[in-house]
Amino acid sequence: xxxxxxxxxxxxxxxxxxxxxxxxxxxxxxxxxxxxxxxxxxxxxxxxxxxxxxxxxxxxxxxxxxxxxxxxxxxxxxxxxxxxxxxxxxxxxxxxxxxxxxxxxxxxxxxxxxxxxxxxxxxxxxxxxxxxxxxxxxxxxxxxxxxxxxxxxxxxxxxxxxxxxxxxxxxxxxxxxxxxxxxxxxxxxxxxxxxxxxxxxxxxxxxxxxxxxxxxxxxxxxxxxxxxxxxxxxxxxxxxxxxxxxxxxxxxxxxxxxxxxxxxxxxxxxxxxxxxxxxxxxxxxxxxxxxxxxxxxxxxxxxxxxxx
Amino acid sequence: xxxxxxxxxxxxxxxxxxxxxxxxxxxxxxxxxxxxxxxxxxxxxxxxxxxxxxxxxxxxxxxxxxxxxxxxxxxxxxxxxxxxxxxxxxxxxxxxxxxxxxxxxxxxxxxxxxxxxxxxxxxxxxxxxxxxxxxxxxxxxxxxxxxxxxxxxxxxxxxxxxxxxxxxxxxxxxxxxxxxxxxxxxxxxxxxxxxxxxxxxxxxxxxxxxxxxxxxxxxxxxxxxxxxxxxxxxxxxxxxxxxxxxxxxxxxxxxxxxxxxxxxxxxxxxxxxxxxxxxxxxxxxxxxxxxxxxxxxxxxxxxxxxxxxxxxxxxxxxxxxxxxxxxxxxxxxxxxxxxxxxxxxxxxxxxxxxxxxxxxxxxxxxxxxxxx
Numbered sequence: 001x002x003x004x005x006x007x008x009x010x011x012x013x014x015x016x017x018x019x020x021x022x023x024x025x026x027x028x029x030x031x032x033x034x035x036x037x038x039x040x041x042x043x044x045x046x047x048x049x050x051x052x053x054x055x056x057x058x059x060x061x062x063x064x065x066x067x068x069x070x071x072x073x074x075x076x077x078x079x080x081x082x083x084x085x086x087x088x089x090x091x092x093x094x095x096x097x098x099x100x101x102x103x104x105x106x107x108x109x110x111x112x113x114x115x116x117x118x119x120x121x122x123x124x125x126x127x128x129x130x131x132x133x134x135x136x137x138x139x140x141x142x143x144x145x146x147x148x149x150x151x152x153x154x155x156x157x158x159x160x161x162x163x164x165x166x167x168x169x170x171x172x173x174x175x176x177x178x179x180x181x182x183x184x185x186x187x188x189x190x191x192x193x194x195x196x197x198x199x200x201x202x203x204x205x206x207x208x209x210x211x212x213x214x215x216x217x218x219x220x221x222x223x224x225x226x227x228x229x230x231x232x233x234x235x236x237x238x239x240x241x242x243x244x245x246x247x248x249x250x251x252x253x254x255x256x257x258x259x260x261x262x263x264x265x266x267x268x269x270x271x272x273x274x275x276x277x278x279x280x281x282x283x284x285x286x287x288x289x290x291x292x293x294x295x296x297x298x299x300x301x302x303x304x305x306x307x308x
Numbered sequence: 309x310x311x312x313x314x315x316x317x318x319x320x321x322x323x324x325x326x327x328x329x330x331x332x333x334x335x336x337x338x339x340x341x342x343x344x345x346x347x348x349x350x351x352x353x354x355x356x357x358x359x360x361x362x363x364x365x366x367x368x369x370x371x372x373x374x375x376x377x378x379x380x381x382x383x384x385x386x387x388x389x390x391x392x393x394x395x396x397x398x399x400x401x402x403x404x405x406x407x408x409x410x411x412x413x414x415x416x417x418x419x420x421x422x423x424x425x426x427x428x429x430x431x432x433x434x435x436x437x438x439x440x441x442x443x444x445x446x447x448x449x450x451x452x453x454x455x456x457x458x459x460x461x462x463x464x465x466x467x468x469x470x471x472x473x474x475x476x477x478x479x480x481x482x483x484x485x486x487x488x489x490x491x492x493x494x495x496x497x498x499x500x501x502x503x504x505x506x507x508x509x510x511x512x513x514x515x516x517x518x519x520x521x522x523x524x525x526x527x528x529x530x531x532x533x534x535x536x537x538x539x540x541x542x543x544x545x546x547x548x549x550x551x552x553x554x555x556x557x558x559x560x561x562x563x564x565x566x567x568x569x570x571x572x573x574x575x576x577x578x579x580x581x582x583x584x585x586x587x588x589x590x591x592x593x594x595x596x597x598x599x600x601x602x603x604x605x606x607x608x609x610x611x612x613x614x615x616x617x618x619x620x621x622x623x624x625x626x627x628x629x630x631x632x633x634x635x636x637x638x639x640x641x642x643x644x645x646x647x648x649x650x651x652x653x654x655x656x657x658x659x660x661x662x663x664x665x666x667x668x669x670x671x672x673x674x675x676x677x678x679x680x
Binding site: 116216221224260261264265269271276 | 358516517521524526550678
């Protein structure tokens, strides 16, 4: 361990490092939710999917010895939860928000039930790429140890932004999300497309969970998510249903979360409870600043049950 | 309207039977149990959290081995009226006559309110402060783990090169503050220039914040890290991953990073609970206010890890012998808090058994952090 003291420079560095480390689950859950909501459904159950994905990834990684097998298992379980949500919501007069809450409780409950034997064992971790090796400051090296899933998440955000704009699948998803009638007139089957979009969204959330248990903080316990899945759903509105904005919003939330510990570590210790509230205050502030009394929420899909 | 399948007569018979059963259950339970003791354990979190709750569950496992004793357990019981329901159900349905509700928040008001209703049941609470005006069938017990943390501090003081050590803490309550202070005072017994950086995460189980806090401590140059949270696994793994040495808490966490693990402060509830249960089986009564430390076997140290220097081992063992003799005093005047205010005047000393320490509200000089 190096003894270099970087003083107050530690704060921006810690926020940067924290943004990269903490943002990945936010990114995956919010991308999954963008996909689901763009098809006209809301899946509030992603918190449960995230927690179950974290448990499944840890358990499979522990038994198989391969962290990537854990990620695959988490994606599969997430897709299962998503598909369940999508299929139940395909039935007439079913409220997607109520089903989401039910699935959230089911997911966390099942995860706690099956996860008990995995609190203590140590599972293999996902690899990280040391982008900071050019520097000889250990703090910089630590901040720039970037996980592969983070980079894959950026690629996924770019891919989704392009696909929604320019591909046939993206257009189908958008028309289903904006007008069920128009979609039917085009010969599309809205329920099937929504169920598939929700399943894919669930798979993303599951991968977010795998990041939690297999990289950072890197262990399975019942408190692992501390509500990150719920915050990520809110983050989608904040990001105005745009995958690229989701990336920036996730970074912002990650960085804001790192503020409290970073300030305490340089000796600014009074009122740490207030610093911990920073992400929430930030959300409130931005939502108030961007709200408008005259027009509906910009960018919201037309078929969404909260905007209809 | 169709007739109810249950006739009025059979309903009355059934309810009379039920009332009889209820009356029976309020008979002295010891008589009904006939020489067999049922003991109930209640945990606030998961039994296998690799931390606080697990340490109690291991104590319960030791009790299970005593012949003639049946153990019932309930985990994840919040510190609300839920614990009252759990306790009543253990008393009425399982016939438990000795209860161990182990979380701090169960004591007041839940145990204190329920105890007068079940005078034949013994309520033993971990961490509470029993006073003579409280019900006689309630007892409180706790271990002086702060002295074990002081020994952690001695190993940390020898291991640190940056002269900065770190502490990830949940909430600024007396027991946590006492541990932080003891960790630094132990390190300062090696080198008075050492400082201890503390980061509060705000709650007992916040894995992401705990990992962030540990990274921040490493960034700030701390090279020995310990924690007081419910499950210290994340802190231990993250700190060892950053190359820092670690001191365990609640349980032995050396398996997570054997090369980096210096030592750890562990609970030893198995001994305490076995003593309590054996006293009860013999027909004796447990004292209402029980405290004990390393000497009494309430707490113990993890075996010293390979990273400790010979000087560290020597001082560790020497101080441990002193502590085992009893009367080893860590909090003695003159002592200042980290705002420069004198908290203990010269000539005054608080031995580990002093109840005044259980309401500690300051961080000593050399701790970088704030209680609010």
